[in-house]
Amino acid sequence: MIEAIIFDFGDVFINLDKQAIDTEFRKLGLTAWHEDLDALNKKYELGKIDELEFMSGFQKHLPDADLISIRSAWNSILGDFPLYRLEFLQMISSKYRLFLLSNTDHTHIEKFEHKEGQTFARDFYSCFEKVYFSYEIKLRKPEEDAFKYVINNHNLNPKKTLFIDDKKENTEVAEKLGLQVWNLEVGKEDVVDLFSKKFSF
Incomplete structure (x- = not known):
């Protein structure tokens, strides 16, 4: 029986518009995503650099773009957060231990x-026993330590814990650690379909 559920955020609750971020950065002159931008992004997600350092790192590749334009382009990936997903969370929050990673x-x-x-965000966060953002805990998926951090902090039984994420590399590591997993297919599945899946609730 599943007692706890660990959810991902992007493309599980909030929709991500990857085409928009690509389009917006191309407008600013970025023709390709460089390896050093990937490394920069990971450092920012791990909270190792602040926002100014991150945006300035981008600016090296976009000398004609100001920091505000870069910030706007970076945020263009964030799409809508359908209300029905929040309502689904609120419905199950009293039945299971819920976490966000x-x-x-x-x-x-x-x-x-x-x-x-702020009201919507507060309502969303209040559905969880604890919210874990990589930049705050200095750990990111698919590192095993990110999963162990949540499991150990709350004495979760991996066999009775379900992890939901849209990225295969994340669910593979979680599964290796003994968690039950749902690798959600974006565009084909929705988190609210959870109880139609073959898990023992």
Whole structure:
């Protein structure tokens, strides 16, 4: 029987528009995603650098773009957060121990809270026993330590814990650690379909 559920955030609750971020950065002159930008992103998601350092790192590749434009382009990936998903969470929050584990950064979370409003964000966060953002805990998926951090902090039994994420590399590591997993297919499945899946609730 599943007692606890650990959810991802992006493309599980909030929709991500990956085409938009690509389009917006191309407008600023970025023709390709460089390896050093990937490394920069990971450092920011791990809370190792602040927002100014992150945006300035981007600016090296976009000398004609100002920091505000870069920030706007970076946030363009954030789509809508359908209300029915929040209502689904609220419905199950009294029945299961719920946790959020997201690879994200301060900029995106600030934008989400501003875009959806503080009341919506507060209602969302209150559904969880604990919310874990990578930039705050200095750990990110698919590192085993990120999963162990949540499991150990709350004495979770992996066999009775379900992990839901849209990225295969994340669910593979979680499964290796003994958790039950749902690798959600974006566009084909929705988190609210959870109880139609073959898990023992």
